[in-house]
Amino acid sequence: MAEKILSCFIDESGDFGPYDFRSPYYYVAMVLHDQSEDISEKIGVMESRAANNGYPNHAIHTGPLIRRENVYINEQMEDRKHLFNILYFFTVQLPIHYFCAKVNKAECADDIQQTARLSRAITTELQAHLEYWSSFDKIIVYYDNGQTQLTRIITSVFNTLFLNVEMRRVRPVDYKLFQVADLICTLEMLSDKAEHNGFSKSETEFFGSIGRFKKDYYKKIVNKRL
Numbered sequence: 635m636a637e638k639i640l641s642c643f644i645d646e647s648g649d650f651g652p653y654d655f656r657s658p659y660y661y662v663a664m665v666l667h668d669q670s671e672d673i674s675e676k677i678g679v680m681e682s683r684a685a686n687n688g689y690p691n692h693a694i695h696t697g698p699l700i701r702r703e704n705v706y707i708n709e710q711m712e713d714r715k716h717l718f719n720i721l722y723f724f725t726v727q728l729p730i731h732y733f734c735a736k737v738n739k740a741e742c743a744d745d746i747q748q749t750a751r752l753s754r755a756i757t758t759e760l761q762a763h764l765e766y767w768s769s770f771d772k773i774i775v776y777y778d779n780g781q782t783q784l785t786r787i788i789t790s791v792f793n794t795l796f797l798n799v800e801m802r803r804v805r806p807v808d809y810k811l812f813q814v815a816d817l818i819c820t821l822e823m824l825s826d827k828a829e830h831n832g833f834s835k836s837e838t839e840f841f842g843s844i845g846r847f848k849k850d851y852y853k854k855i856v857n858k859r860l
Contacts (some may be wrong), residue, residue: 639669642768643804646784647697647813647823650748653739659826660748662756663734663818665811665860668770673723674749677810680724687717693806694721694813697818700840715840718767722851725814731860732815733759733768734822745783753787760795764860767796776804776812821855828852 648660648750667673684692690844698704699714706714734754742748767773773796792799806812827833828844841847 636670637771638769639772639774640717640753640767641667641811642773642775643667643809643811643815644775644788645746645780645806645812645819647819649781650745650783653742655831658740659820660737660739660752660821661734661822662736662752662788663732663815663822664759665815665818667811668729673700673728673756674779676724677728680810683720684717687720689717691807691821694718695806696721696817701836711771711839716751718840719811721817723786724810725817725858728811728814730811730858731813732858733763733860735751735759735841736822736826749787752784753791756787756791760791760858764795765796766860770798772798772800774800774802776802776809778806778812779803788834812826818855822850825852825856 644662646662647658648657650660677815681690684690694717695704696718699706699718702709702714706717709717735752735758735801737748737751737755739748773792775792777785777788777789789801792801804812804853806816822835824833824841824847827837828847829848833841833844833847841851
């Protein structure tokens, strides 16, 4: 019988710096994919669409895409929305689950408290679905080691809870599901902003309104929560 393997792609939004009212939460999204579910055809379609939109071999970063930053600074709204939707509809069609742990930085006096709270938040999410995780022979965790503190947290938590874990460092451009984790972080952050502080000017321009964001984007994504 073939080994049953779960891929876990991790991305974060935020940092371990001081509290900033414009970015009050630190998010860690984990996208889960049973490797027995073949998604190669869907990946091929997504890559082809991104290439036709002028971005071959490109890792889509949704935050800068919405804000018209970095490599997207010269892109018009229509083109940025098209690229965003390529990743979004790819995600909606995938046989995946996800969860997103978060920490309110306003409640953390320093990096030590933030590390402790984030460790507990991730552990709680993992323990809530132990039966699911334990149904796999191996768990492969993919992260780009972008933040040293988070690398240490996920290495410690996963190896404490599971015996069958393999950690791999990745480049976002090489794994489409890592880009999906980036999208999940952005959508969860926007959902919190919609409920509390409201959208920024660039977010309102991109999605039209909070109501349209919830109806057209968030509603379908949240159905994939573990």
